[in-house]
Amino acid sequence: MTATDTAATPRRRIxxxxxxxxxxxxxxxxxxxDGNAQYVRLKGRFDRYLEDPYTRVAPRPAKTDHVxxxxxxxxxxxxxxxxxxxxxxVRDVRIVEKGGDFGGTWYWNRYPGAQCxxxxxxxxxLLEETGHRPSEKYAHAPEILAHCRRIGxxxxxxxxxxxxxxxxxxxxxxxxxxxxIRTNRxxxxxxxxIGLGTGPLHVPKLPGIAGIESFKGHSFHTSRWDxxxxxxxxxxxxxxxxxxxxxxxxxxxxxxxxCVPHLARAARELYVFQRTPSSVDVRANAVIDPSWFASIAxxxxxxxxxxxxxxxxAGGQATEDLVQDGWTDLARRIRERxxxxxKEARTRESMLAAFEDADHEKMEEIRARxxxxxxxxxxxxxxxxxxxxxxxxxxxxxxxxxxxxxxxxHLVDTDGKGVxxxxxxxVVAAGVEYRLDCLIYASGFEVGTEYRxxxxxxxxxxxxxxxxxxxxxxxxSKHGTHVHGFPNAFFVQPTQGANFISNVPHNLTEAxxxxxxVVRHALDNGFREIEVTREAEDEWVRLLLTSAGRMTGGxxxxxxxxxxxxxxPGPAARLNVGYPAGATAYFSYLDGWRxxxxxxxxxxx
Numbered sequence: 001m002t003a004t005d006t007a008a009t010p011r012r013r014i015x016x017x018x019x020x021x022x023x024x025x026x027x028x029x030x031x032x033x034d035g036n037a038q039y040v041r042l043k044g045r046f047d048r049y050l051e052d053p054y055t056r057v058a059p060r061p062a063k064t065d066h067v068x069x070x071x072x073x074x075x076x077x078x079x080x081x082x083x084x085x086x087x088x089x090v091r092d093v094r095i096v097e098k099g100g101d102f103g104g105t106w107y108w109n110r111y112p113g114a115q116c117x118x119x120x121x122x123x124x125x126l127l128e129e130t131g132h133r134p135s136e137k138y139a140h141a142p143e144i145l146a147h148c149r150r151i152g153x154x155x156x157x158x159x160x161x162x163x164x165x166x167x168x169x170x171x172x173x174x175x176x177x178x179x180x181i182r183t184n185r186x187x188x189x190x191x192x193x194i195g196l197g198t199g200p201l202h203v204p205k206l207p208g209i210a211g212i213e214s215f216k217g218h219s220f221h222t223s224r225w226d227x228x229x230x231x232x233x234x235x236x237x238x239x240x241x242x243x244x245x246x247x248x249x250x251x252x253x254x255x256x257x258x259c260v261p262h263l264a265r266a267a268r269e270l271y272v273f274q275r276t277p278s279s280v281d282v283r284a285n286a287v288i289d290p291s292w293f294a295s296i297a298x299x300x301x302x303x304x305x306x307x308x309x310x311x312x313x314a315g316g317q318a319t320e321d322l323v324q325d326g327w328t329d330l331a332r333r334i335r336e337r338x339x340x341x342x343k344e345a346r347t348r349e350s351m352l353a354a355f356e357d358a359d360h361e362k363m364e365e366i367r368a369r370x371x372x373x374x375x376x377x378x379x380x381x382x383x384x385x386x387x388x389x390x391x392x393x394x395x396x397x398x399x400x401x402x403x404x405x406x407x408x409x410h411l412v413d414t415d416g417k418g419v420x421x422x423x424x425x426x427v428v429a430a431g432v433e434y435r436l437d438c439l440i441y442a443s444g445f446e447v448g449t450e451y452r453x454x455x456x457x458x459x460x461x462x463x464x465x466x467x468x469x470x471x472x473x474x475x476x477s478k479h480g481t482h483v484h485g486f487p488n489a490f491f492v493q494p495t496q497g498a499n500f501i502s503n504v505p506h507n508l509t510e511a512x513x514x515x516x517x518v519v520r521h522a523l524d525n526g527f528r529e530i531e532v533t534r535e536a537e538d539e540w541v542r543l544l545l546t547s548a549g550r551m552t553g554g555x556x557x558x559x560x561x562x563x564x565x566x567x568x569p570g571p572a573a574r575l576n577v578g579y580p581a582g583a584t585a586y587f588s589y590l591d592g593w594r595x596x597x598x599x600x601x602x603x604x605x
Contacts, residue, residue: 014360023284026386027414027566029559030276035567039205039443046206049221049441053228054110055100055162062186068092068161069519070181072167072455075104077197077492079151080125080509083309084516086155090523091140093190096167096183102157103148104199107140108223110234111255112262115143115285116463117396119323121302122309126504128156128302133293135227136398138326142234151396162187170194170459177528179488192528193519197492197508198455203446207250210421220256220438229438230266239266242375245269247294247330248427248434250419251442252278259442264403269537271410272436273427276392276558279366279385281326283396306506307587314583324395330389333358348548359388373401382413385526391557402452444561461486462531474572478540478601479590481511482532490515496544498586499578508589517594518602536601548582 003497040046069085071078074097082093105338116123120134120143125390127134130150135143149181152158161181169182177192205223206212206467220226227233247267249256252274304322311318312328323329337354338346367384374380385392403409412429420428426436451456452468459467465485470476477483480496492515494500494507522530536567559566568575579586593600 014357014364014539016356016360019360022386023388023556023558024484026210026416027556030559031566032559034208034569035445035565038208038565040208041205041323041446043202049073049204049206049224051224052164052226053108054224055075060185061160063162063189064187066178066190066192067094068191068523069193069195070094070096070179070189070193071197072096072170072181073197073492074099074102074163075106075148075159075199076125076505077199077508077512078102078104078195079148079157080505081197081492081512081515082157083126083129083155083488084152084512085519086157087518088520090516090519091156092160093157094162094189095157096162096165096181098166100159100163101145101149102144102161103151105223106144108204109255110141111222111225111259112232112234112236112239114234114255114259115139116144117254117394118327120137120144121288121311121327122307122323122503123505123511123574126151128152128297128300133297134288136285136287138538140236142236151322160313167457168457169457170489171487172459172461174462175438177488178481179377193488193490193530195356195490195492195515196422196455196459198491200445200454203454205443205446206441207418207443209250209419211412214424215422215426215436215439216424217437217439219441221441221443222251223445224261231435232262232266236318239263241436242266244268245437246426246435247321247438247440248273248355248436249442250427251439252276253389253444254278254393254395254441254445255291255444256442257397257400257525259440260405260409261397261399263440263496264406267408269408269410271412271427272404273412273418273419273429273437274382275340275416276382276560277385277413279363279387279389280383280394280397280400281362281369282450285398294353306503307584309503310446310498310500310506311584314498314500326394328361328374330358330394330564334427356388358391363387373405375405379404379411382411385597387558390562391554392560392562410506459489460488461489471572474575475573476537476541478537479514481514482537482602484534484537486534487531490518494578495576496540497578497590498583499582503568506583506587510590514590514594518599521599522604523599525604529603530605531605532601533603540601543580544575544577547577 014087022143068090070080074095078095082095083092088408101107113139119137120139132147135205166184167181171180173180178192179194204223211550217227230239232239245267246269248271250273256279257280260272263377308318308322312321313331334355337358338351338377341350370383371380374383404411411537414429419593462485468486477496481490492508494504498507501509519531554563557563
């Protein structure tokens with residue numbers, strides 16, 4: 001924590017209704033009828049933004065063989081599932097990954113300053129199994145990528161992996177009880193089982209700005225950072241080639257919060273184009289002391305930390321907070337306010353009001369932090385986030401706000417309207433043209449689009465049933481993993497399971513453990529097929545519909561990917577929820593479901 005951060009301002013009296021009104025006003029000025037359609041997908045004329053700047057594509061012969069298990073996606077979902085399969089004795093595992101190595105989002109996102117926003121002790125999977133001690137409370141991207149490679153090496157996943165390969169079709173072969181996988185590299189191989197972990201943050205998008213193709217300077221998306229142009233490297237070397245450059249960056253979300261301080265120190269002039277400010281709380285990163293780590297890293301340590309973080313976040317009976325970060329801080333405040341209510345007064349309405357009061361208090365502190373750190377009063381005001389903390393992805397950083405104290409850094413606030421257009425020479429915002437040498441898009445990834453649109457394929461299951469057809473009225477599954485009509489297929493993601501988004505890897509590692517146990521059971525007993533029954537899927541969906549819904553996003557929030565850019569997501573979104581009793585209860589239930597050995601709801605044939 002910096003000295004400035006410790007200068008806490010006195011607690012202010014919170015006018016709940018005034019804040020609600022301000023939040024509504026700020027939301028309304030940002031609402032757009034086009035919703036997700038305001039973004040442009042990087043394909044066709046934008047292919048250059050998708051090129052891999054890190055690894056050359058190596059020629060190889062097409063695969064026409066058979067494997068026991070094929071997994072689509074080489075990020076945490078694929079690595080965690082494959083590792084658990086190998087532990088269970090299933091070594092014939094192939095991961096198909098569009099990047100040039102394992103890592104998923106951490107393969108692509110190597111922009112300056114990239115690091116995890118959730119503490120590395122709970123964010124990085126399989127630490128205990130690989131014997132790795134994170135170097136910092138919040139590990140930087142190179143360490144996370146190296147850890148992904150470590151998992152691949154530890155569990156022997158490189159031998160069969162297919163990199164720089166995109167799946168184009170997945171089709172169930174009923175006669176042979178296996179899946180056929182076809183790719184853009186001419187592969188047509190089969191697998192008895194498949195896993196799908198394409199992730200929500202892997203398809204880059206650009207803002208649909210008028211004239212976006214006309215800019216004559218240099219440009220790139222942050223997920224394809226061009227170090228050849230900027231100088232520096234992913235390990236943190238200074239961006240030495242920007243000293244004479246006027247640089248613009250569009251976007252002020254989590255990516256920009258991390259890379260803006262580096263650009264601010266390097267560029268001749270930096271223009272940060274802002275539609276909506278992020279909430280930026282204290283990060284207080286620190287090196288992890290080896291002696292301390294040795295004292296806590298006793299057998300089972302990471303699972304204890306995972307369970308503790310989830311319990312602190314999701315209504316468990318935690319008596320201590322091992323992680324102690326911004327996520328658990330907000331949860332603690334909410335819990336304390338609810339517990340302060342008399343038991344007879346703990347109605348849903350009163351608990352939601354307590355939640356809101358805790359959130360208002362936290363956001364007032366975050367706005368006061370901007371005021372205390374940023375020297376220019378007008379700039380500080382524009383950097384204040386006027387929405388509830390979980391309306392958008394919370395950010396934590398100790399250098400972002402400080403970057404606006406540097407004379408060469410300019411905040412171009414568009415009052416919710418966004419950039420008007422690009423020209424051959426730069427960017428126009430509020431009628432003013434800003435001449436630039438380089439334009440960087442920190443515009444994020446596709447979220448909220450159809451599964452087949454993001455994945456790039458539409459799995460076809462039993463009797464020619466396409467997944468898009470089965471899910472036309474919303475996702476249907478058991479545990480978010482098993483889908484009726486798609487035997488031997490497993491989905492690895494949070495929705496309809498724990499739906500624990502403050503630490504997604506916890507969802508993925510639990511799903512991987514479950515899949516390994518189910519597959520092992522099938523192989524040991526000579527079963528060729530595993531499929532959730534229609535009745536079990538229907539029962540799980542009915543249970544999900546009793547949920548109170550997500551605590552993030554919401555129609556009253558400022559637009560963003562948490563709430564479908566402020567647009568009605570349609571009736572299908574009612575199923576984008578998790579276990580009604582919360583994440584802690586779900587993980588406990590799932591553990592019992594696995595240990596029981598009957599795998600209730602699944603049919604083995």
